[in-house]
Structures are given as structure tokens and as C-alpha cells.
Amino acid sequence: MTSLAIAANGLRKSYGDKVVLDGVDLAVPEGTIFSLLGPNGAGKTTAVKILSTLVTADGGQARIAGHDLAAQARAVRAAIGVTGQFSAVDNLITGEENMLLMADLHHLPRSEGRRVAAELLERFDLVEAARKPASTYSGGMRRRLDIAMTLVGGPRVIFLDEPTTGLDPRSRHTMWQIIRELVTGGTTVFLTTQYLEEADELADRIAVLHDGRIAAEGSAEELKRLVPGGxxxxxxxxxxxxxxxxxxxxxxxxxxxxxxxxxxxxxxxxxxxxxxxxxxxxxxxxxxxxxxxPDLDDVFFALTGGAPAADQPKEAVR
CATH class of the missing domain: 3.30.70 (Alpha-Beta Plaits)
Known part of the structure; x- marks a missing residue:
């Protein structure tokens, strides 16, 4: 039986009178891509912040990479990497310096830090730009550097919070390939996204978050079968x-x-x-x-109460 990289039960979080998470259960097997979908304000980012120890839940329990989220927060942080909606790249220094800074933060010996930085810069096709200020990077290059920095510590679980927002289609597809390669190497990816095509393309399992609860969960094909209209x-x-x-x-x-x-x-x-x-x-x-x-657009609108954009064709000639 596959071990769980993330196991959460009854996660709750409120801000004042606003209930953001209302008893969320999650089970993410190791070495898979799990996608959390939901409209703006559904609580996706809050869930990531809780699971990555950045915010404390009001209730519930979770284990990340085998460590108890509440009792072993330091061990959890050592096992994970987080790439948020907004880049953590320092634009005032070079890409290589950003990587070496992360190596220092992970307390890697100097020689090992340089080796890891060089390997990751090559892996993410950033060698030529490594000694240029990050401020000169394109959006796609900056996002690749951001994920490369996340990998410096060799995390077993990576949280990607809307990693392709603002990228052009070519850069988005490049990022998809990077995410697939991460999982091939044994990493577990927890992905939040507003791009339904992205979840359909990448995720082994998808959960739809609405009004603080998981409205449905399953593979893309399982979710599509929930919606009539074919x-x-x-x-x-x-x-x-x-x-x-x-x-x-x-x-x-x-x-x-x-x-x-x-x-x-x-x-x-x-x-x-x-x-x-x-x-x-x-x-x-x-x-x-x-x-x-029915596609994931249909599932999303059916479960979250929205309406699809008018006149958007979803038919495929066979």
C-alpha cells in the first residue's frame, strides 16, 4: 500500500467570523501530483500555509512526510519546499547568488552548496543567466529559478501555490514538464491552481474546495463522470x-x-x-x-455554483 505524503483530517481555520476551512480532509500518496482547485477566496492558499507550517490551524490534525504537523513542525519544514504565488527570488542579486543564499539557509557546507546550486541551475536551464541579476529574467525564468531554490534542500514534498499564474503558454508548458520530472524523481507535489487545464493535465488526483469544504475528490476522469450533459x-x-x-x-x-x-x-x-x-x-x-x-470546467462550475463563460465551445470532432 502506498504511503501518504500528506494526511490531514478535519482542518479548520477562521479569520474572525469568516470560516475559511471547515473540516478539510486530505490524503496524498507519495510520488504523486495532487491538485486543489477552487474559486478565489476558497481557502487554497490557507490550506497550503497550514500544511507548510506558516499558519496554525484552529482545529484538526495532519502529518506531512510522516511528521506530525503540530508536534514536529521543524521536521516538517525540513522535509518540504514551498513555492508561493509570489516569487521569493531576490531581484537585486544574480540567479547563482540566490541559489547560494538558499544553500546557506539550509546550512549546507560551502562546497556542497556550490555543487547543488550548479546542478540545479543546469537542470533548470539557467546556466547562461546564472550570473546576471534576477531582475533581468523573464517571468518564466524567474519562476524556474524560484522552484530551483525550493529544491536546494532536497524536499520530499513540494507545495506549488499557483506556480504558473502570469506565465505565457510556452512558459506554462515548460513548467508542467518540470513538475512531471519532479514526480518522476520521487517528489510529491501539492499543486493549487486556477487553471483547470493544468489540473487536468498534471494531477493524479484532484479535490475541489468550495465554501471551506471539499466538494468532490477523485481523478480527473472520475470527477467528469459526476456531471451530466454529455x-x-x-x-x-x-x-x-x-x-x-x-x-x-x-x-x-x-x-x-x-x-x-x-x-x-x-x-x-x-x-x-x-x-x-x-x-x-x-x-x-x-x-x-x-x-x-463534460470537462473540468463543467465540474468546477457545477460544484462551485458558477456559470461557464458564454459561447465557449467544448466539443471535439471525432
Whole structure:
């Protein structure tokens, strides 16, 4: 059975009359990526601060990397790394100096600190920029340096609080690759993000935080199955074919103006084959068949009470 890198039960936190966390349970296996989703103000950052010993919980218990959060806070801090929403990079010194500063803070011997700094700068493709002031770095370079600094102490668990906010798509994909490599090396990653695509792409398990509680948890595919609304859309160019299909498919929803039919479906191969076989046997040809299955946007809006942006297509041509 896989050991848990993070195990939390009943975490609670309030600020005055505002309840931020209201009995949150978390179980994150070692060597996995766990993503905590939620709207602004849901308590994601508060959860990270509690689990990383920066803030004390009002109630509940947690163990991080096998250490009790309350009784062994120093051991927890030695086992974790934290990259917050805002960069910890000192822009007034060079990238290499930032790395060596972190080595000093971790009390590494001077020679070992230089070795670790050099290895991480090479790993994160920062060698050429290492002796330039961090103020000259791009957003993506600064974020890579930030994570490299987090790794100086060899943490077993890393908390990444919205690590790709503000990055361009290319830098974001580079950061995704870095995160995957961390987990391949055995590190556990606790990721908070507002980018649903990011959680879908990276996370082994996802939890949705809403009103201080975990509204749902599971793999991306498990969460998507919680939300109804999957369908197959058939578009016709021949009005006669459209009318014949609409008459035969009594449960389909038709749009006469666009000559389209919408059929409730989970998008499975079996259902698609059944529809295609029926069209073939009836001698009816559809111009286009598209499949819509609920995505994490649908899950997020369903669980947090929001509404998706208007006119955002979520269909994929098969």
C-alpha cells in the first residue's frame, strides 16, 4: 500500500467570523501530483500555509512526510519546499547568488552548496543567466529559478501555490514538464491552481474546495463522470436527411435552423458505434459528428455554483 505524503483530517481555520476551512480532509500518496482547485477566496492558499507550517490551524490534525504537523513542525519544514504565488527570488542579486543564499539557509557546507546550486541551475536551464541579476529574467525564468531554490534542500514534498499564474503558454508548458520530472524523481507535489487545464493535465488526483469544504475528490476522469450533459451532435446539410433522422431519433433535440440534432450520450465507443451503425443502416449521412463530454470546467462550475463563460465551445470532432 502506498504511503501518504500528506494526511490531514478535519482542518479548520477562521479569520474572525469568516470560516475559511471547515473540516478539510486530505490524503496524498507519495510520488504523486495532487491538485486543489477552487474559486478565489476558497481557502487554497490557507490550506497550503497550514500544511507548510506558516499558519496554525484552529482545529484538526495532519502529518506531512510522516511528521506530525503540530508536534514536529521543524521536521516538517525540513522535509518540504514551498513555492508561493509570489516569487521569493531576490531581484537585486544574480540567479547563482540566490541559489547560494538558499544553500546557506539550509546550512549546507560551502562546497556542497556550490555543487547543488550548479546542478540545479543546469537542470533548470539557467546556466547562461546564472550570473546576471534576477531582475533581468523573464517571468518564466524567474519562476524556474524560484522552484530551483525550493529544491536546494532536497524536499520530499513540494507545495506549488499557483506556480504558473502570469506565465505565457510556452512558459506554462515548460513548467508542467518540470513538475512531471519532479514526480518522476520521487517528489510529491501539492499543486493549487486556477487553471483547470493544468489540473487536468498534471494531477493524479484532484479535490475541489468550495465554501471551506471539499466538494468532490477523485481523478480527473472520475470527477467528469459526476456531471451530466454529455451528448453527440449531428449536423446535416441535406434538409431531408435531417428530417428523417429527427423523426427516427425521437429523443434527440433538433435545431431546424442549423440542421443539427443533439443526442444524450456518455461519448463511449459503444454508443458512438451504435449511432454510426444506425445512420448507415438507415442510409442517412450526417455531414459532421461531434462529441461533447463534460470537462473540468463543467465540474468546477457545477460544484462551485458558477456559470461557464458564454459561447465557449467544448466539443471535439471525432
Amino acid at each position: 451528448h453527440v451532435r449531428l449536423r446535416f446539410t441535406d434538409p431531408a436527411a435531417y428530417r428523417r433522422a429527427a423523426a427516427a431519433l425521437g429523443e434527440a433535440t433538433g435545431d431546424d435552423a442549423s440542421l443539427t440534432l443533439r443526442i444524450a450520450s456518455d461519448g463511449s465507443q459503444r454508443e458512438l458505434r451504435s449511432i454510426l451503425d444506425w445512420l448507415d443502416s438507415a442510409g442517412i449521412e450526417a455531414e459532421e459528428l461531434t462529441v461533447h463530454t
